[in-house]
Amino acid sequence: MLRLNKKERMRVWENVMQAIEVYTARVAEHRVTPQLDPDAIRVRLCRFDFQEALDPGRAIDFVVENLWNQQVHTPHPSYFGLFNPNPTTMGIAADTLVAAFNPQLAAWSHSPFAAEVEMHLVRAFASRFGYDPASCDGTFCSGGMEANHTALLAALTAQNPDFGEQGACSFSAPPVVYVSSEAHHSFLKAARVSGIGTRAVRVVPVDERLRMNTAVLQDGIEKDRREGYLPVMLVGTAGTTGAGVIDPLEELASIARDHNLWFHVDAAWGGAAALVPELRPLLDGCEQADSITFDAHKWLSVPMGAGIFLTRHREVLLRAFQVVNTYMPKDATGLPVIDPYAHSLQWSRRFIGLKVFLSLAVAGWPGYEEAIRHQSRMGEALRVALRARGWKIVNDTRLPVVCFTDPNCEEARHLEAIVAEVLRRGEAWISTALIGGKPAIRACITNYATTDHEIEALVATLEKARSAATKDSKDLKDLKDPKDK
Amino acid sequence: MLRLNKKERMRVWENVMQAIEVYTARVAEHRVTPQLDPDAIRVRLCRFDFQEALDPGRAIDFVVENLWNQQVHTPHPSYFGLFNPNPTTMGIAADTLVAAFNPQLAAWSHSPFAAEVEMHLVRAFASRFGYDPASCDGTFCSGGMEANHTALLAALTAQNPDFGEQGACSFSAPPVVYVSSEAHHSFLKAARVSGIGTRAVRVVPVDERLRMNTAVLQDGIEKDRREGYLPVMLVGTAGTTGAGVIDPLEELASIARDHNLWFHVDAAWGGAAALVPELRPLLDGCEQADSITFDAHKWLSVPMGAGIFLTRHREVLLRAFQVVNTYMPKDATGLPVIDPYAHSLQWSRRFIGLKVFLSLAVAGWPGYEEAIRHQSRMGEALRVALRARGWKIVNDTRLPVVCFTDPNCEEARHLEAIVAEVLRRGEAWISTALIGGKPAIRACITNYATTDHEIEALVATLEKARSAATKDSKDLKDLKDPKDK
Numbered sequence: 007m008l009r010l011n012k013k014e015r016m017r018v019w020e021n022v023m024q025a026i027e028v029y030t031a032r033v034a035e036h037r038v039t040p041q042l043d044p045d046a047i048r049v050r051l052c053r054f055d056f057q058e059a060l061d062p063g064r065a066i067d068f069v070v071e072n073l074w075n076q077q078v079h080t081p082h083p084s085y086f087g088l089f090n091p092n093p094t095t096m097g098i099a100a101d102t103l104v105a106a107f108n109p110q111l112a113a114w115s116h117s118p119f120a121a122e123v124e125m126h127l128v129r130a131f132a133s134r135f136g137y138d139p140a141s142c143d144g145t146f147c148s149g150g151m152e153a154n155h156t157a158l159l160a161a162l163t164a165q166n167p168d169f170g171e172q173g174a175c176s177f178s179a180p181p182v183v184y185v186s187s188e189a190h191h192s193f194l195k196a197a198r199v200s201g202i203g204t205r206a207v208r209v210v211p212v213d214e215r216l217r218m219n220t221a222v223l224q225d226g227i228e229k230d231r232r233e234g235y236l237p238v239m240l241v242g243t244a245g246t247t248g249a250g251v252i253d254p255l256e257e258l259a260s261i262a263r264d265h266n267l268w269f270h271v272d273a274a275w276g277g278a279a280a281l282v283p284e285l286r287p288l289l290d291g292c293e294q295a296d297s298i299t300f301d302a303h304k305w306l307s308v309p310m311g312a313g314i315f316l317t318r319h320r321e322v323l324l325r326a327f328q329v330v331n332t333y334m335p336k337d338a339t340g341l342p343v344i345d346p347y348a349h350s351l352q353w354s355r356r357f358i359g360l361k362v363f364l365s366l367a368v369a370g371w372p373g374y375e376e377a378i379r380h381q382s383r384m385g386e387a388l389r390v391a392l393r394a395r396g397w398k399i400v401n402d403t404r405l406p407v408v409c410f411t412d413p414n415c416e417e418a419r420h421l422e423a424i425v426a427e428v429l430r431r432g433e434a435w436i437s438t439a440l441i442g443g444k445p446a447i448r449a450c451i452t453n454y455a456t457t458d459h460e461i462e463a464l465v466a467t468l469e470k471a472r473s474a475a476t477k478d479s480k481d482l483k484d485l486k487d488p489k490d491k
Numbered sequence: 492m493l494r495l496n497k498k499e500r501m502r503v504w505e506n507v508m509q510a511i512e513v514y515t516a517r518v519a520e521h522r523v524t525p526q527l528d529p530d531a532i533r534v535r536l537c538r539f540d541f542q543e544a545l546d547p548g549r550a551i552d553f554v555v556e557n558l559w560n561q562q563v564h565t566p567h568p569s570y571f572g573l574f575n576p577n578p579t580t581m582g583i584a585a586d587t588l589v590a591a592f593n594p595q596l597a598a599w600s601h602s603p604f605a606a607e608v609e610m611h612l613v614r615a616f617a618s619r620f621g622y623d624p625a626s627c628d629g630t631f632c633s634g635g636m637e638a639n640h641t642a643l644l645a646a647l648t649a650q651n652p653d654f655g656e657q658g659a660c661s662f663s664a665p666p667v668v669y670v671s672s673e674a675h676h677s678f679l680k681a682a683r684v685s686g687i688g689t690r691a692v693r694v695v696p697v698d699e700r701l702r703m704n705t706a707v708l709q710d711g712i713e714k715d716r717r718e719g720y721l722p723v724m725l726v727g728t729a730g731t732t733g734a735g736v737i738d739p740l741e742e743l744a745s746i747a748r749d750h751n752l753w754f755h756v757d758a759a760w761g762g763a764a765a766l767v768p769e770l771r772p773l774l775d776g777c778e779q780a781d782s783i784t785f786d787a788h789k790w791l792s793v794p795m796g797a798g799i800f801l802t803r804h805r806e807v808l809l810r811a812f813q814v815v816n817t818y819m820p821k822d823a824t825g826l827p828v829i830d831p832y833a834h835s836l837q838w839s840r841r842f843i844g845l846k847v848f849l850s851l852a853v854a855g856w857p858g859y860e861e862a863i864r865h866q867s868r869m870g871e872a873l874r875v876a877l878r879a880r881g882w883k884i885v886n887d888t889r890l891p892v893v894c895f896t897d898p899n900c901e902e903a904r905h906l907e908a909i910v911a912e913v914l915r916r917g918e919a920w921i922s923t924a925l926i927g928g929k930p931a932i933r934a935c936i937t938n939y940a941t942t943d944h945e946i947e948a949l950v951a952t953l954e955k956a957r958s959a960a961t962k963d964s965k966d967l968k969d970l971k972d973p974k975d976k
Contacts, residue, residue, distance in 0.1 A: 057857075103507060125535045149837055310839050373492030377492065
């Protein structure tokens with residue numbers, strides 16, 4: 007029942023491959039957004055009490071139908087969303103091979119090829135970010151959250167070798183961490199779950215360009231020291247989630263050095279700029295970071311999730327994570343290798359790196375360079391088209407995140423009504439976000455297959471949605487204030 | 492370059508499917524173990540500098556060849572290892588669909604089907620463990636490490652609502668956690684990374700049956716209270732990694748209740764016994780646990796990694812993990828749903844649950860019942876065969892983990908030499924482990940496809956390896972002590 011017979015397997019592979027081909031070929035013709043109805047899904051799932059075996063073909067049909075109808079289609083060229091990509095063909099192939107060969111990355115000796123591929127990639131990416139590949143280290147993670155959590159643990163361990171054994175109370179003073187108000191909230195979660203608490207996170211305001219305000223930062227560090235806190239880590243973001251902004255990394259590196267802080271760069275999305283010569287200077291300073299988060303499942307377009315944590319301190323991961331035990335295989339004793347489990351938050355885990363390896367091998371750096379450049383150009387095309395139609399761009403970045411408002415009405419309610427109308431129509435996925443504390447509409451080119459055609463269609467859809475929202479709010483106003491008539 | 496053209500994709504799917512079919516059909520004829528040679532792998536990987544695009548077929552061939560030659564084959568029927576399974580066909584199909592449709596589980600509204608499937612499974616498994624599915628909660632995790640870490644965070648948050656904001660120093664006294672000396676070391680890692688430190692972990696000795704010694708536990712709790720510590724969590728293991736032993740769960744539940752401790756059951760592997768009527772009573776007491784870890788990528792044989800965290804406290808995950816933010820989609824505001832990211836350690840993540848859903852839908856509970864029963868029978872067959880050849884079984888469990896020694900010589904060196912010889916021959920994978928502090932050889936039936944044939948072959952291989960090791964140690968002794976001749 008668990009490994010089907012050959013005939014059944016052949017049918018399963020055929021069903022799956024056909025489903026994927028149809029999805030790849032036709033997703034662009036489909037609505038981007040689902041109708042949200044939890045009860046409808048729950049009713050359909052109720053039939054699955056697992057009392058009886060179901061035909062494999064019917065099971066796959068059920069799943070495929072519901073994936074078509076009940077998700078935002080991140081592979082859709084009109085998905086202008088949250089850094090979720092259109093997955094690479096080689097990435098899909100890799101996840102399939104990984105599932106079938108099922109290597110397990112805990113002890114090196116169990117999966118030498120998998121472990122070495124991941125370390126090869128760690129060095130390759132480290133090198134692109136300006137680290138010395140000969141002396142760096144890193145690990146693949148479930149995603150950016152785990153990578154940023156790893157960064158915090160590395161910083162705490164580097165500052166206080168007793169952290170692992172004695173815990174957060176063994177610091178000489180309460181540790182504090184600096185992020186900008188535009189940084190990813192995973193640092194708040196990391197602070198919660200690593201025992202320093204969210205109160206340890208100092209949220210530094212941003213300047214008018216939405217970059218961390220370094221004057222306020224410096225004052226904050228000095229104030230914290232005076233008040234008996236222990237500054238431990240400074241986070242620079244390279245490509246904020248909201249507005250695609252890059253903090254002044256060189257300046258942050260210098261401040262971190264002056265104050266003996268662990269400098270971490272969260273380049274989960276924007277790090278891909280390192281692969282394009284004309285964008286690479288935006289990341290200057292990241293080579294001075296003590297650690298870097300980079301998510302291959304964002305701009306490198308591999309399937310979820312492939313976080314990468316990089317550090318130029320070779321020993322810190324072992325210091326942070328190594329736990330002695332008696333039952334792990336010792337076959338590799340004496341070999342110059344690292345056991346993955348001694349090196350990351352996870353214990354046994356899947357071979358995350360293969361989807362990156364196969365995608366990168368087949369596209370090469372040049373293929374990725376072209377894809378990233380293309381998306382950046384599409385971002386610029388969207389900016390130009392929006393301005394031409396009288397929208398106002400409110401963020402300042404060369405990366406393809408475009409935040410904008412309707413200058414006729416910048417109220418959150420109006421912008422949310424526009425977005426709701428776009429989602430209702432199903433022609434694109436966009437969202438609202440608070441950018442520097444103010445509401446805006448946000449559209450990001452996350453898909454390498456997005457062309458001018460989808461950019462034009464998005465702007466047309468936005469125009470219709472703006473008209474509808476403007477009319478609605480006028481009608482509403484007329485209804486509410488009849489005396490104004 | 493990232494999404495190949497249709498012709499190239501067809502070739503990729505064909506290559507991948509053929510590789511999987513060949514692997515499925517022929518892995519049993521292959522060596523189980525690789526020759527460990529890091530340099531040889533590194534030399535082959537050196538060619539991959541990614542400067543040029545590689546043909547997709549050649550890239551897949553390279554990976555497949557190296558997966559064949561450079562990993563322990565956990566899907567091999569003679570892999571008697573560390574709970575790593577032979578992956579289900581439907582699990583492989585599911586991971587392929589997940590990679591292609593690439594749903595992202597962060598906001599519910601982005602992937603309603605995926606989010607609801609996972610909650611449906613959470614309730615289904617909770618129900619099998621004796622929880623009330625109407626009032627339980629849970630989340631899928633990267634693996635057992637994340638699930639056990641989640642349990643610790645849930646316990647800390649339940650005991651101290653300030654933990655998330657104020658951190659580990661906000662406890663009225665240093666928190667402590669109890670595990671047995673046979674428990675999984677992920678609790679040590681969880682303590683390291685959650686800021687209470689490994690010193691907070693009290694390792695309770697086991698009785699002669701390798702179960703947590705409850706008398707020592709009770710004394711320990713009382714002593715800790717007297718000395719100003721705050722007992723927070725008690726962990727019972729249902730199926731220890733080393734010896735497959737189940738702690739006295741009902742007694743532990745009662746002790747936890749008396750002392751106001753969060754009772755967590757780590758049933759990562761052994762939890763599957765809940766699916767087999769004659770084994771179910773072994774888990775009695777787990778329904779009283781505050782939380783349970785169960786890994787579907789162990790005995791349910793789905794591909795790595797599919798950890799499941801279950802709790803009967805509906806609010807605790809939100810309390811532990813929710814972080815307010817401004818950029819997550821709000822489309823589902825007002826609907827009776829939970830955003831996955833507000834509910835787990837991870838933020839955006841892959842659709843982990845689909846491989847469990849499709850495997851379970853096609854096998855049904857009856858299919859899994861049969862597979863688990865079969866493996867338990869094979870464990871018993873191995874015990875009988877080993878005893879018949881004069882080996883000594885040193886653990887006491889009804890689950891298929893068999894720990895044994897050579898009564899002629901129980902020294903670690905001798906047992907390790909036997910295991911090394913088995914691995915060298917490549918006919919099976921087994922390991923040594925410390926069981927109750929004493930060295931033993933460990934063989935676990937992890938594969939639903941393992942039959943009497945592989946059991947007999949393992950025993951025959953062990954006999955040869957014992958002879959070789961005995962001869963070697965005699966030769967060595969003769970060499971060392973020539974005067975004894």
